Amino acid sequence: MSWVFPILLLTALGGSWGCQLPHDWRPQSESCRAELAEIIIYAKVLAVHKDTYSVYNYLPWQYDTDLFYSAEVELLCDQAWGSMLEMPAGARFNLTGLGYFPCHSYTVMENNTYYFFV
Numbered sequence: 001m002s003w004v005f006p007i008l009l010l011t012a013l014g015g016s017w018g019c020q021l022p023h024d025w026r027p028q029s030e031s032c033r034a035e036l037a038e039i040i041i042y043a044k045v046l047a048v049h050k051d052t053y054s055v056y057n058y059l060p061w062q063y064d065t066d067l068f069y070s071a072e073v074e075l076l077c078d079q080a081w082g083s084m085l086e087m088p089a090g091a092r093f094n095l096t097g098l099g100y101f102p103c104h105s106y107t108v109m110e111n112n113t114y115y116f117f118v
Contacts, residue, residue, distance in 0.1 A: 039118040043073035045110050046092065070096040071108055073116070 051068035072094050080086045087093075095116060098108055108114065 039079075041073075041079060041116045041118060042076050042113065043116060044076055044113045045071045045073055045108055047072040048108060048110055049094075051096070067099045069099045069108075070094050071098055076113060 049070050049072065051070055072092060075087055075089050075091045078087070078089050079091075095118070
């Protein structure tokens with residue numbers, strides 16, 4: 001019976017041996033980026049909005065609330081994510097959770113286009 005715990009542990013960790021985010025910045029292969037990103041969109045940033053600190057965007061470093069922002073974007077290409085969600089070019093929506101790291105810089109600017117890995 002002592003073999004049950006190690007097997008359960010290995011089974012639980014089995015999915016984490018694939019592509020993982022590195023602890024330090026370094027280039028990733030195309031296949032690794034594709035595996036980590038669930039949705040890739042090409043969109044134009046229409047507006048950047050500062051978010052306020054709340055229960056939904058909690059960070060250990062609450063004193064630096066300037067890090068919280070979201071962007072209103074417009075899709076530049078038709079997008080289809082499975083059979084349940086299709087969005088035509090020109091569709092607008094908000095991307096939240098941008099800028100959650102203390103080392104970040106405001107690189108998402110209005111009227112520029114970006115590939116977002118969501």
